[in-house]
Amino acid sequence: MNKLKIAIQKSGRLNEDSLKILKDCGISINNGNDQLMAEASDFPMEVLFLRNSDIPQYLKDGVVDAAIVGDNLLVEKGKGIRAVEKLGFSKCRVSIAVPKTFEYTSVKDLAGMQIATSYPNTVNDFLESKGISADLHQISGSVEIAPNIGLADAIVDIVSSGSTLFKNNLKEAEIILKSEAVLAVSPKISEESNAILQKFRFRIQSVLKARNSRYILMNVPNNKIDAVGKILPVLKSLTVMPLAEEGWSSVHSVIDKNTFWEVIDELKAVGAEGILVCPIEKMVL
Template identity: 30%
Template sequence: MAKPAKSPQKNRDTPLFSEVVRLAIPNKGRIAAPIMDLVEKSGLHLAETGERRLITKTLDPHVEILFARPVDIPEYVATGAADLGITGHDLVIERESDVEELLDLQFGKAKLVLAVHEDSGITSVKQLEGKKIATEFPVITRTYFARHKVKVNVVIVGGACEATPHLGIADAIIDLSSSGTTLKTNRLRVIDEVLTTSTQLIANRESLKTKKDKIEEIHLALESVIRARGQCYLMMNVKRSSLDAVKRLLPGLSGPTVMDVASSENLVAVHAVVNEERVYSLINALKRAGAKDILVMAIQRMIR
């Protein structure tokens, strides 16, 4: 038997990140656009190739993007076809994929709920013994009912799960709900919450060891964009005599930053990060307290 060829020995000129990290993201669906926006804002800009391919390079030569169905991403990451992936926690659980969840991206939030028609007399899980349950999540559904020691018949559907009780296909459903509007529209009533989910950055366990540095870099880049969401950067000039009054209005992350200004008016420059929901009412309060030359700037990334 021929001996396997030895891997070429790395020399001193080998770059820090000598291997490519592949990040799998959804190619379609309601979270595809927000994820693409997150990736771009993190600095992982797609290379200009004229068209989007299944595997697309980024401007970072050590990172490439794999576009895939959200439901397939957990397995792509678990098997090493991708080192990282962005998909729903619910899909990770449904596919029973052995991956590490690194970061909650804090969007795509929803609940997987057990619901029945509002005219149904069913009010508890136990009353569903022997009944038909329609779902796109058969693994989660079977696990849920096994935990409650209730035997049911699982009907797997590919969509429009909420219509099945009306059509007589099922007695109840287990389906995702973000606002509850679709359930109400279809006259469905929730009797239990099965799972809470949101979009996650997931990683292959072996890649976390072999490509640790680059994965941490990508992790930090994505996390910094998430931290910056809903935050604004305020800059203003304040007379030193009014500084205490202004500081009381600006808690910021660790308190405002105060710097001397080269001015004959005895001014200081005050910088602070505040929640953008406060900006509307805060501006007038700051002016009344003695601030002037106020600038409000968006924050793209924030690293602690």
């Protein structure tokens, strides 16, 4: 039986979230310590645990059919590889950082500077697009110490919270690109593996839709149901069930988790009571 071969990061920030989304998709991976390959027990899938920097080449060569990687890695090393789903986790920025004492005004300030980075292709493309020439020092790991030891005037690195920059007396000066985890696909994927991939994508989409939504139910006067319907973004129509108390109904719907506080304020203003907001495990459209 054909199986979808998917690569995820062996260790680091993407590993745990990648395994979690597989689990939420109903895919159980039995991987022991230091195991480089594992099979799913309930889905036609093999998982390869690889070094992050090696994954783009495995995709290009068709050794794996798909991978969960940071979008920033595809920009740096994966040209020609398609990202078919944004996964919503491991969000970060690839940014230029300079010493706190440096009075940065624009990207033109980088002209002629020495820049340390683990992303030379990304930086070169960015500088060329701005018509700027600078000297790059390619470093693997601990890029943020380069200005402190006199190796570089500035750095380009991944930034999440900015705490690492702060600890090294650096400040974020320019964002080159924003990144998050994506599902990437090999250009050499077979038709059989692609068919399995589409089933996997369907599960991912159901999980991500649920993560970004909340189920809401409330008691509403019957003469206010139309007003509630205008406030709530619904999939098709509101679910309305009569209550024992005459003139009232229980109204159910789905809302975006990022806007539900604003929506609740509006619902209360038109007379909704007993509002409950619940998480959704899966959402199949």
